[in-house]
Amino acid sequence: MRYSLSHKQETRERLLQSSASSAKRSGFASIGVDGLMKAIGLSGGAFYGHFSSKDELFGAIVERELSQSLARLGGEGQPSLAQLERCLKLYLSMSHVEQAEDGCALPALGAEIARAEMAVRERAEDWMCRLQQRWAQALGSESLAWSILSQCVGALVVARMMSTPALQRQVLKSSHDEISRQIGQSSPQ
Known part of the structure; x- marks a missing residue:
């Protein structure tokens, strides 16, 4: 049975979303293709209708996640210090610590991105820049x-x-305070 193009795109998006969450929670290398597909209710063989390899999926996850991070952390319009402060408050929060699967890919997948093939590293570099x-x-x-x-x-x-948790909060607060101090020192008086 052949599926429509929209069905295939929806399945690919579900696979990307589910795989990204799993990777940020448990690491990408630790999850096999069968496990990734099972999480969305499909067999492992169906994977290759969407990606040619697990490395290709990882590259797509990095691209998707970092583009979302740019949208959340970079904002739209002319960037401002107030906007940056709001981002920092959300980024350096306990909810971000506790919900890795919903947060930025860099802390969760940075080491795996560093070990990935050059094309993945180049995409990550582009978004980070x-x-x-x-x-x-x-x-x-x-x-x-x-x-x-x-x-x-x-x-x-x-x-x-x-x-x-108390130590986690201390790390976040100390980091936020130091970054705020640096921003304050750099802004025109």
Whole structure:
């Protein structure tokens, strides 16, 4: 039985969404094709009607997730410090620590992206550079934008490593306070 193009696109989107959530929660390498397909109610053989390999799926996940991160964190219109502060507050939050599957792909998949094939790394680089450029416009500093982006991702990784919620909160608050201090020092008085 042949499925319509729209059905195939819907299935592909469900597979991307489900696989991205699973990867951010448990790591991409730890999940097999059969498990990815079972999560959306299909057999493993159906996978190859959507992607030629698991690596191709990972590349699509990275592209999708980082484009969504840019939309959430980069905002629209002219970037501003107020917009950046709002993003930081959401990014460096306990809900982001506790719900990895719904959050940014960088803290959850960064190490796997670093080990991925060059094409995946290049796509991730493109999206990260776009976000950095948006933040650099708001901050008036290329290097401060890279620094803050790195601090945010690192703070989330460290907070997720901690087992104690109080310590997780301390990591997030300390990071937010330091980033806010840096932003305050860089903004015109």
